[in-house]
Amino acid sequence: MLSALRRLTARELEVLRRIAEGDTNATIAETLYLSEHTINQYVKRLLVKLGAKNRFHAVTIGFRTGLLT
Numbered sequence: 001m002l003s004a005l006r007r008l009t010a011r012e013l014e015v016l017r018r019i020a021e022g023d024t025n026a027t028i029a030e031t032l033y034l035s036e037h038t039i040n041q042y043v044k045r046l047l048v049k050l051g052a053k054n055r056f057h058a059v060t061i062g063f064r065t066g067l068l069t
Contacts, residue, residue: 007049008046008049008067011032011042012042012045012046012049013067014032015028015032015039015042015043015046016046016058016059016062016067016068017068018031018032019043019046019055019058019059020059020062020063020068025039025040025043026039043055043058046058050062
């Protein structure tokens with residue numbers, strides 16, 4: 001899993017941080033000036049890279065691994 005963590009792009013990490021803040025995909029899209037579809041794709045990639053079952057699990061992994069503080 002650590003190799004997957006190192007492969008997170010800066011944008012993916014930003015999306016993960018915003019998920020941790022409780023933002024919806026629509027809110028993240030608006031804030032980052034991207035489409036909601038694009039954010040959905042970032043979330044899907046995050047889940048795969050982190051081996052997470054859902055958004056909550058991704059945030060938990062983020063905190064446990066130090067990606068999020």
